[in-house]
Amino acid sequence: MPSSQRQKDVCDLLDADHKAVKKMFSDFESLSKSKARNAAQLRMDLARKICTELTVHAQVEEEIFYPALREAIKETDLIAEAEVEHQTAKDLIAQIESADTADESFDAKVTVLGEYIDHHVKEERNEMFPKARAVKKLDLVAMRAEVEARKQELLDELLAAA
Template sequence: MRPKAGLRTRDALDQLRLDYEVIRKLLREYDGLRLVEGCTTARKAEIVDRLCDALSLNAQIEEEVFYPVVRPVLGCNARAQAALWDHTPLRHLIARLDEMDPADPAYDDTVIDLGDCVLTRIEEARAVLFVEVRVVGLDTAALGEQMARWRRAQQQQDLTLVGLPQAPAVPAPGWPVDCRLTLA
């Protein structure tokens, strides 16, 4: 029997897949918008802002939580280790977009470059890294719990930085609520 969606998101790989789906959706939305004549640059900028936020959060959670746990477990598997992506090119493209005006003729090309960079990486992660993580038997449920706690802490920190009153920790829709497990 297939587990319910709410239960599957406890798994680290399912959380990353959900991130990837959001990123793909935003890339498709932007791609559709850039082909529409008379599309406002404000709308393009809004989508790119959401895309860059999603990419930055995903890169940060991979680097700070996922990779440190996964890297040692993969051992000498060169193909899987190579799928642990260096996010530096992504950060450079995001920084370039932050500095650009959405009306700049090179803006669309930079977003396309960003998409090409990310989509290739997503496919490699799903085809190689995720498979190897399952093969080595890593406790992805416990890792997923740790990732969910990290996400909530980031959300609280973001609220604090903008001076908003802190609400009780409520995860984003689709993320697990109960995170009592920890990694050894």
């Protein structure tokens, strides 16, 4: 069934996150070339927004999507690899979030994070999502609602802590 005729599932939701963050990385790259006086502050603000989005996205994948998929498929090496990629991304995110200034090193970390996320997204989009959709016992439409609700909880918690 073409994607326009099937219900949106958790893979669609996660991929929408991927696209939104890719746009933010593109905006960051444009800002890094900007000569505006406030460009450094704008880059820091955008980088922190990217980090928040990626942190929430990774957490819902780790709490909901990956465990369900791990139970449903035989080849779990792809999930293990994704979890290691998440940990490496979290390390970079921590470095970005603790930065005081948007200097050359800061920009490099955000750029590398973007490249890293691109690689991770390609694997999810091309390998993990098709495997998830092939498993009939996974209710990916219901999982979408669960992931959406959890994402909102996490974003609310982060906003309350800020």
